[in-house]
Amino acid sequence: MMALEGFADMGSGLPVPWLEAPRSCRHYRPMNDALDTAAIDALLTDEFPSLDRHLYVNHAAISPWPRRVADVVSTFASTNRDEGALRYPQWLKTAAGLRERAARMIGADSGGDIAMVANTTEGVDIVARGLPWRDGDNIVTVDGEFPTNRMAWERLAAVGVSLRSVDIRATDDPEAELLAQVDERTRLMTVSAVQWTDGFRLDLARLGSGCRQAGAAFFVDAIQQLGALPIDVTACHIDFLACGGHKWLMAPEGIGLFYIARPWQERLVAARAGWRMVERPYDMDSAAQSDATDARQFEPGTPNTMGQLALDASLSLIEAIGAEEARRRVLANTQALVTGLEAMPSVRVLSPSAPERRSGIVLFEVPGRSAQALCGELGRHGVICAPRGGVRLSPHLYQGKAQMEQVLERVEQVAGGH
Known part of the structure; x- marks a missing residue:
């Protein structure tokens, strides 16, 4: 054998117990100081029956669910079968708490900066359709990005926007090479925090600082980092971040989060319209409704309620363990x-x-x-x-x-x- 060194109640009304963390909204950090290494080991062994089945080392594709996620989905299904939507107000309460939990995880100011989306692609599309592009604008990105973080930007060529790609593996200083491509017509830099093939990790704080100084917006595809390694959107000057839940966040497919910095909530156009993008979507007798002024304006339609409950469960596990x-x-x-x-x-x-x-x-x-x-x-x-x-x-x-x-x-x- 090869020797290795260096190792040392979501509030929804659903009867699925787990360690609940306090909801003070600040950076992604350990939320339960009482969990020592032995307690974490025991918790994780219980949460992942897959440990006894095979050697699953494919979380960069799709993760197995923790036990608490499977329990939430199962309970949600049986509750719908037996009661229909009687618990909908409780589910909405959990969804609101999920925004706060996600905000804590990424260092956002509040849950109002978080929109719930179906996947990373939807977050990319919100920005691609919502920025006020002009003929001659350019976008700086990484050569070999996953198609999600490439195709939407490429299609902006139809309105005169060019894409500048940098081979980050062909230089000793990839951040400098990316920032060197930024000029007065750069509207956006878009990168994956971690590259999807070889795991190459970029210095987001350096890139974000450079974009801020140059007046360019900074978009991060966080799907190969968030849940494994910390991200702080405030410290890294990130304007937009999108992340599907089915990889390192260990949630089902079809649910994810989209962060939009406060200044952009007034500037980014909500290109899709629907009944839930208003301030009081469930006040259906009111004829006068105004659009939500926070990230909820980018959620036009019926939510993935089951996915939101499941994501809240998976984030609760990561939060209990600590960044x-x-x-x-x-x-x-x-x-x-x-x-x-x-x-x-x-x-x-x-x-x-x-x-x-x-x-x-x-x-x-x-x-x-x-x-x-x-x-x-x-x-x-x-x-x-x-x-x-x-x-x-x-x-x-x-x-x-x-x-x-x-x-x-x-x-x-x-x-x-x-």
Whole structure:
């Protein structure tokens, strides 16, 4: 066995108990100081029955649900079956609390800065349709971005907006190269906090500060970072952030969050109109309604109530563990995998080696071998991973030393590491 070093009542009326954190709205941080390492280990072992089934290292695609999320979904379904919408007021109360919980997680000022969306793509689309574009404007981005953070911007060529892409892996200072592309006609810089293939992590604070000085808006696709590593939208001068819930946030598909900084809530056009974008959407007898003045103006239609309850449950788990503990666990897994993979002669690690560039994703290849075939063979050995220009491993905070040792053993078997 390969040795590894460096390890050490949502208020909705649904009868699903878990550790509830206080709702003081400030930065993403540990919310329950009583949880020590042993208590967290016990909590996570109970929350993830998948630990006993296989080595699931594919959270950069879709995460297994924690037990509390599955319980909420199950209870919501049976409640709807038996009672219909009788508990809708309670569900709305939980949805309002979810905004505050999400705001705490990302360092936003209040839940009013958070809109609930279906996915990251919807957040991108809100900005792409809502900014007042002019012929000759440009957008600065990263070469090789996931299609979500590329296609909407490319289509703005129809109104005269150009896209400037930077190869961040071809330079020793990717932030400087990105900021060097910003000029007086740059309306927006858009980046993924963590790149979806090799886990390359950007310095968001440096980029946000540079954009603020240049007068360009800053958009972050946070789906490969939020839930694994902290993000503070205030400290990083982020104007817009979008994140689907089904990866590192460990929630179902079809629910996510969109952050919009307060100054932009008055400037960004809500391109889609619907009954819920007003201040009092459930006051249906009122003929005179004004649009909501906060992020709710970007929620035009009927909400994904079940998804909101499930996301609130998953965020409650991350919040109970705390940002620094989550970060420590995720990066310990990354370090263990990189160290073990680099010791295998037949394996080449493709993820960045600098500690400040690391995330929860580790990408490797076996030269001369197909990534698709390697992932298939690893799957037959119980390791669930993904081919993304190599073999992509993405373990999460509830896994640790024992699971990383097992993953490395199976990679060594499949890759022929000796």
